[in-house]
Amino acid sequence: MHEEMALFVNGRRVAVPQGAMVSSAFLIAGDPCRISTGGEPRTAMCGMGTCFECRAVVDGMPHTRTCQLPCRPGMKVETAG
C-alpha cells in the first residue's frame, strides 16, 4: 500500500496516505470539519475550494480551507466552531 503519515485530528492520531488533503483526514477520522452556525456537523462537499464547508482550525489558524491543503506529518487540525 501507500506510504503513510500521521497527523492529529481533534487530538487523535490519524494515519493518511502520502499526498492526502486535510479534508480527507477529517473524513477518515469521521469528524466534521466544522459545526455550522445552526449547530450542524459539516464536512467537505465540493472538494475544490469553492463551498468552504471544509473550513477547520489548522495548527491554531481558524477558517482554513482544508480540501486543497496537503497533510503534513504532526499537523494538528480541529473541528471549527
Add this chain to the structure above:
Amino acid sequence: MREAEVLVIGAGPAGVMAAAAAAEQGRRVLLLDDNAAAGGQIWREGVAMPGEREDARRKAALGRLRESGAELLAGWRVFDAPAEGRLRAASATAAATFCYERLVLATGARERFLPFPGWTIPGVFGAGGLQALVKGGFPVEGKRVAVAGSGPLLLAVAAHLKLRGARITGVAEQAAFGRLLLFGASLMLYPAKLLEALRYRGALGAARYRTGCWPVAALGDSRLTGVRLTDGSKTWEEECELLACGFHLTPNTELAALLGCAFRQEFVEVNELQQTSIRNIYCAGEATEISGLEGALVQGEVAGLACAGRLEAARACNNRRRSTRSFARRLDAAFRLRSELRSLAVPQTIVCRCEDVTFAQLARYRTWTEAKLQARCGMGACQGRVCGPATQTIFGWKPGSVRPPLVPVPVSALCKDESTA
C-alpha cells in the same frame, strides 16, 4: 510585483494549453492556479492507486507545459483587479501583485448544487466533489455509494469510484431518456466522446444507470444512511453511506465580471480568437461554454496563440473549435434541469450553508440582494458560490455585483505586499 507578458489564470486543460501555446511562441508566461498542482478538476493529481494508469492526454499536456517554459505558480488565488493590467493574488503565506500585457481567464466551472432535504448531512458530497476528495486520500473501498444529479460527470465519477473499490448502488440522472438518446445519437459525431461514455458505462458493471430520476432526500441524522429517489411517479429509497450529487456545471466567472468583461447569459462572451469584450483579456474553457475537455483544449490553444500574436495559427483551429461549440449546445440541451428540481427544498431545508439560511426564510424575498441583506443568504465565506446558482435555479434570482476580495483572504493580503511570489 511579478510581471508577465501573458498571465494565465487557471491551470486546467484550457489554461495549460494557453500557457504552453503562448510560451512556445517565446512569450514570458505566468500561470496561476489555486490548487496545489496543475491539471484542473479533470486532471486532478491525487494519492496514487497501484495499477492506475496516467491519462495519456494529461501526461502530454503537462509535459508540453513543462517544456514550453511557462512558469506555474500553484496555490495562488486571484482576489482583486485593482488597476488595468494588474491582478492581486494570495497564497497561503503571501500576497502579490501580478502585471500583465495580456490576460487569459481559464477559470473553469464548478458543480451546481441544488438544495434538497438532507443535503447538508455529512456523507453527501458533490459528484466531482467526492471524486476530488477520494483523489485527496479519502478511501471509499467497500463503501456503498449512490451517484445522482445530472451531467456526463456522473458516469465518470461512478466509474472512478468503482475503480477505487466503492460499491456503486446506482447512478440517477435527472435528464429524461429521450433527451439523452438524442444526445447519444449526436455523440456519433464525436467518436471519442462515445467511446469514453461506453467505457464508463462498462466499468459500472451491474450498477444501474437510471435516467429521468432524481434525489428528493438524503436520509440519516448526523451520518448518511440512504437516499430517497423518484422518477416522478414512484419514489423509493436506497441504502448508501455516501451520496455523490451534483447538477451539472456552472461557470466560474467572478474574475471576468470584476474585470468588466461582457457576458452572454451566464458565460463570458468571446470572439473566434477567445478575446473578450476587453481587448487584452482572453477567456478559454468552461467559463465561456460547457464543452468538456475537447473544448477547453482547443480554446486554450487558440487563446494562447492569439495572445502571442499568431492569429493565423489561432484561426486554423477554427474547425475544431466550432465542433466543440456545437457539442456544448447539445450538452446543454441534453442535461437541462427539469422544473421539478426547483421544488426539492422544503421549508426547513437549508439553502445557504455558510449561514444556515432556510428555504422558508428566503421565500418571502424578491431578489438576491434583498435576501442577502435581510436573511444573510450568501453573506458567508463562500460568497454565494453555492447558494447563488441554487437560488438562481429555484427563484430565478440574478446574482449581485462582484467586488474584491473575490475570495476570503487575510486582512494582511489587502494591506501592502508582505513578500513577493
Add this chain to the structure above:
Amino acid sequence: MTYDVVILGAGIVGCACARECASAGLRTAVIERDLPGGATTAAGMGHLVAMDDSPSQLALTRYSRSLWQELEAELPPSVEYEARGTLWIAADEQEMAEVSAKQAAYVEAKVASTALDGAQVAEAEPNLRRGLAGGLLVPEDAVIYPPAAAAFFLEEAERRGAVLLRGKSAVSAGRGRVRLEDGTEIGCASIVAATGADKALLPWLPIQRRKGHLVITDRYPGFAHHQIIELGYLKSASELEADSVAFNLQPRRTGQLLIGSSRQYGSNDAGVEQEILRRMLERACEYMPGLAQTVAIRAWTGFRAATRDKLPLIGPVPGPVIDPAGDDPTLYLVIGFEGLGITNAPGAARLLVDQLAGRTPAIPVEPYLPVRASLWEPAHA
C-alpha cells in the same frame, strides 16, 4: 391618489419617518426606486453613538440614541441591537488631553462616560496594541444591523397604514405633487425628501457625497468587545476636503469584525478601491495587530451625504436660495446625516413629524433647519 405625506426614499431615515408619520395618524406613502434599506443604510456600520463634534450634534445624537433605547424591547432579533458601548482610544498623552475635553462635553450633555488609563484599555480590549495612553468608554452607545432596522420601521409603518410604492422612481416632486416614471401623479400635503446621498431627483440639495469603505471578517468571537474608535476619527470625520482613514472596529453579534473607516470626496465610482482600502486596513492593523491574520470575507462601499456644517437638514425648504424652483411650502428635507444616519433616524423622524404636526419638539430644532443652508457657499459637486 392623495396622501398627507409622501416620503421619497426608503432608507432607514425614510422608513423611520414613515413609521413616525403613520403613528401620528398621517396618511403616508413611501416611494422607493430600488430596495428598502439597500443603499447607504446597507453600507453603514450601524453604530448608535452620542457624537460630540458640536453641541447640536451631541444634542441630536443623544436624543436619538435615547429613542433607540426606548425601542429596544420592540426590536426583532434580526436588528441585533447590542449595547456594546464605544471605546474611544487615545494613542498618546496629547490625545489623552482630548479625552478630558470629550468627557467634559459628555458630562455637560448628561451622557455617561468613564475615562480609562492605558492599563484599563488593555484590559477592556486585549487585542489592542500595547502602550496606548488610555481612552474613554461611553457605555450606552450600541450597535445594530441597519437593513433589518429599516425593515422593522417600514413594517411598523405599513402596519399603521402607510403604503410602500416599491420599484417606483419619482421623476419630479414639488408643490404637493409627485410624479412617477410610469406617469402616475400623487397628490399630497407634504413631500419629505429622505433621499440620502442620491441627488438624482433634487440636484440642488446642498450635500456632498462622501464615499466610505468597510471590510467584514469571518467569525472571531471574543476578539473585540466594544465598538473601538481612535480619537483621531473626529479629525477624519470633520475633514472637508482630503481623503482620510481612521481606525473604527465593530464586533458583530455573529462574531464577525466590521473594520472601517474611510472618507473620500469627489469619487462617484462605487467600486472598492485598493489604495484607500489598504490605508484603512493598515491603520486598523496598527491599532490591532492581530487583525492582519483574520480573514476578510467581503468589502463594500457606500456614500454618506455630508453638509457644510456637518449637521443634518431637517425641516421645510426655505425658498429660492437653495431651491432654484422657488419657495415650496410642501417640501421638507430629512437629509445630510453624513455618518450618523443610523443613529439619528428615529430622532430626525420625530423632529420632522413634530414640525409637520405642529407638536413641541423635545429638543430645539433650529440648529437642523434647512434655512441655514441659504448662507452656505454653493456646494461644489
